[in-house]
Amino acid sequence: xxxxxxxxxxxxxxxxxxxxxxxxxxxxxxxxxxxxxxxxxxxxxxxxxxxxxxxxxxxxxxxxxxxxxxxxxxxxxxxxxxxxxxxxxxxxxxxxxxxxxxxxxxxxxxxxxxxxxxxxxxxxxxxxxxxxxxxxxxxxxxxxxxxxxxxxxxxxxxxxxxxxxxxxxxxxxxxxxxxxxxxxxxxxxxxxxxxxxxxxxxxxxxxxxxxxxxxxxxxxxxxxxxxxxxxxxxxxxxxxxxxxxxxxxxxxxxxxxxxxxxxxxxxxxxxxxxxxxxxxxxxxxxxxxxxxxxxxxxxxxxxxxxxxxxxxxxxxxxxxxxxxxxxxxxxxxxxxxxxxxxxxxxxxxxxxxxxxxxxxxxxxxxxxxxxxxxxxxxxxxxxxxxxxxxxxxxxxxxxxxxxxxxxxxxxxxxxxxxxxxxx
Numbered sequence: 001x002x003x004x005x006x007x008x009x010x011x012x013x014x015x016x017x018x019x020x021x022x023x024x025x026x027x028x029x030x031x032x033x034x035x036x037x038x039x040x041x042x043x044x045x046x047x048x049x050x051x052x053x054x055x056x057x058x059x060x061x062x063x064x065x066x067x068x069x070x071x072x073x074x075x076x077x078x079x080x081x082x083x084x085x086x087x088x089x090x091x092x093x094x095x096x097x098x099x100x101x102x103x104x105x106x107x108x109x110x111x112x113x114x115x116x117x118x119x120x121x122x123x124x125x126x127x128x129x130x131x132x133x134x135x136x137x138x139x140x141x142x143x144x145x146x147x148x149x150x151x152x153x154x155x156x157x158x159x160x161x162x163x164x165x166x167x168x169x170x171x172x173x174x175x176x177x178x179x180x181x182x183x184x185x186x187x188x189x190x191x192x193x194x195x196x197x198x199x200x201x202x203x204x205x206x207x208x209x210x211x212x213x214x215x216x217x218x219x220x221x222x223x224x225x226x227x228x229x230x231x232x233x234x235x236x237x238x239x240x241x242x243x244x245x246x247x248x249x250x251x252x253x254x255x256x257x258x259x260x261x262x263x264x265x266x267x268x269x270x271x272x273x274x275x276x277x278x279x280x281x282x283x284x285x286x287x288x289x290x291x292x293x294x295x296x297x298x299x300x301x302x303x304x305x306x307x308x309x310x311x312x313x314x315x316x317x318x319x320x321x322x323x324x325x326x327x328x329x330x331x332x333x334x335x336x337x338x339x340x341x342x343x344x345x346x347x348x349x350x351x352x353x354x355x356x357x358x359x360x361x362x363x364x365x366x367x368x369x370x371x372x373x374x375x376x377x378x379x380x381x382x383x384x385x386x387x388x389x390x391x392x393x394x395x396x397x398x399x400x401x402x403x404x405x406x407x408x409x410x411x412x413x414x415x416x417x418x419x420x421x422x423x
Contacts, residue, residue, distance in 0.1 A: 013076045014056050021193055021235060022245040025065030028072065031301035032229075032308075034058035035343040039080050040230035040336035043365035043374065053369050056231055058340065060301065067296040068241040069217055074191045075231045077143065077162065091358075093398050095126055097261050098184075101213075102130035105180060109209050111136065115179035118171065118203065120163045120196070121186030123147060125156030131180070132156065139175065141167065164192065168199030177205035183212040185262070188235040197249045201272060209277075210251070210270045217295055218286075219264025223418035224307045226344070227337035228262065237266060238295050239286040246270050254279050256286040263394045263418070312345045314420045319351045322387060330385035331355035331372070332399055332413075333392025339368050341391065341416065348372065352389060356380060380406050387422075389414045 019026055038053040057073045111117070117131040122140025124147055132138045132155075140158035142148045148158040161167060171178075181200050190196050200210050215228050217238040229236070239256045246253045254277045255269035266286075271277055294300035322329060331338070334357040342348065348370045356377045357363060363376050380388070380403065388403070388411065390396045396415050400407065400423060407413070413423040 013054065013079050015074055016057075017072050017074055017191070020063040020066060020068055021070050021191065022068045022241050023063060023066040023248075025063050027064035028061045029064060029298045030059055031062045031069075031298050032060040032226075032305050034060070034226065034229060034308075034340060037230065037339050037343045038368040039075055040232060040339040040368060041080070042368040043334070043362055044368070044371065045365055049366060049371055055369065058229060058231070060229060060236070062298040062301055063241070064298065066241040066244055067238070068245075069236040069238070069295075069301065071229075071231070071234045073231070074234065077189075077191070080189075080232055091395070093395050094261075098127040099130050101184070102127060102134065105182075105209075105211055106131070106134050106136075109180065111179035111208075115205075116175055116177070117180045117182070118178045120181065120183040120200075121189065122151065122156070122158055125151035125154060125158060127182065127184060128156050136179070137175075139171070163199055164195045165199040165202060168203040172203050177208065178203050179205055179208050181208065181210045183210070185213060185215075185265075187212040187268075188214045188233045188237060191234055193235070193245070194249060197246070197251065200270075201250050204272060206272060207276055208271070211267065212270075213259065213261065213265050213267050215262050216258060216264050216266035218258075218266075218290060218293065221293060221295060221300070221304060223263060224304070224311055225263050225417060226304075226308045226311075227341040227417060230336055230340045232336060237268075238290050239266070239268075239283060240290055240296060242268060243283065243287070247273070252279065253283055256280075256282045258286075261394070308344070311417070311420065315414075315416050316345055316347070318414070318420060318422075319347065319389070323351060327386040328353055328384070329387045329389060329414075330380070330383070331391045332388045332403075333357055333390060333395065334359075334362050334367060334374050335392045338391035339370075342367070342370050342372075347389075353385065354379060354383065355391065356388075377403075380411075384409075385411065387412050387414055389416060391416070393417045 036055040036057050061072050117136045117138050119128050119140050122142045128138040141163045143162050148160040151158040214237045217236045243253050250273050251270045252273050253270050257267040259265050259267050331352050334355050349372050354373045354375050356379050357374050362374045365374050415421040
């Protein structure tokens with residue numbers, strides 16, 4: 001594609017907003033610039049390797065009004081999500097997480113038996129399946145056409161589309177109010193968060209709860225989890241801005257619980273304003289910790305860039321020295337976060353020969369932009385790499401345990417984040 005046509009194609013798929021996604025403020029400071037990348041899940045088949053993929057900016061901004069950290073560059077969500085390749089059920093760790101998650105919600109809030117549970121961004125219905133086993137009526141909403149259809153075929157009814165106020169009205173009219181609404185690893189993916197929360201408010205029963213999980217800015221900052229920054233993740237949430245945001249939309253945040261998924265996440269629980277639950281101590285405790293770390297100041301995130309540069313020098317130096325010794329290096333896991341890491345650190349097919357991933361939807365494809373082949377885990381025994389870089393670092397213990405044969409044969413693992421380790 002020539003430069004002029006590519007610019008035109010990019011502009012049709014991408015725009016830069018001028019206001020804070022949470023408070024509408026216009027004082028937005030650039031605090032971190034990562035290397036521009038293609039969409040993090042834009043894997044390509046062999047037939048399209050000659051086609052250049054559009055790259056979009058990964059610039060992180062800080063709102064001087066409410067302290068929310070966010071991307072302002074918005075890639076068309078249809079480009080990102082309608083043909084999605086991430087499936088929750090392929091990860092045993094996440095299946096266990098969602099089983100415990102559903103049990104927590106059921107025990108904590110005792111919803112009416114048979115009441116409606118709606119999951120926004122329900123993916124393959126893994127979470128909803130556990131609510132269904134507990135006797136609840138379940139409904140998913142997801143824009144990924146193939147995944148939504150497969151979930152419905154498995155018995156988890158899923159509406160294909162993007163959740164918002166209009167869809168909430170339709171669901172309320174046909175099914176009544178929801179006892180529980182969940183949004184897991186999706187509340188950071190939505191440009192019109194106000195529209196989504198307005199929909200939640202309209203659909204939620206007076207005693208109902210909205211439960212969401214997002215990567216937590218405290219963990220991103222403390223553990224240098226910069227690779228969780230990619231175009232699907234428009235927001236890097238902290239509690240202080242969320243309190244103000246929910247209050248402005250007729251809701252209140254009543255709990256802010258830290259959980260271990262994705263290297264460190266926030267489980268937020270909100271109800272309608274004036275609902276039956278008091279605001280828990282976890283909310284004030286979270287705000288105090290965020291202020292202690294300086295997450296309400298732009299300068300804090302400018303210093304964060306230096307930590308990322310140090311990781312880049314260490315990991316890049318290690319991989320180049322191993323290559324110089326003639327070692328074969330492969331990657332394990334092709335999560336979305338790997339696209340950011342590989343681009344910003346300059347890790348391409350010259351350093352990593354191939355990547356293995358357990359998802360059949362990714363196998364046989366090539367990574368976004370860098371075009372490293374993605375193979376099944378059988379390739380480890382066939383191609384016998386000396387080192388495996390664990391790109392899905394949040395699952396490192398499980399991956400190492402599962403690949404005991406590789407380790408027993410002398411293979412070594414490299415964990416790139418939160419610090420470079422050779423195991």
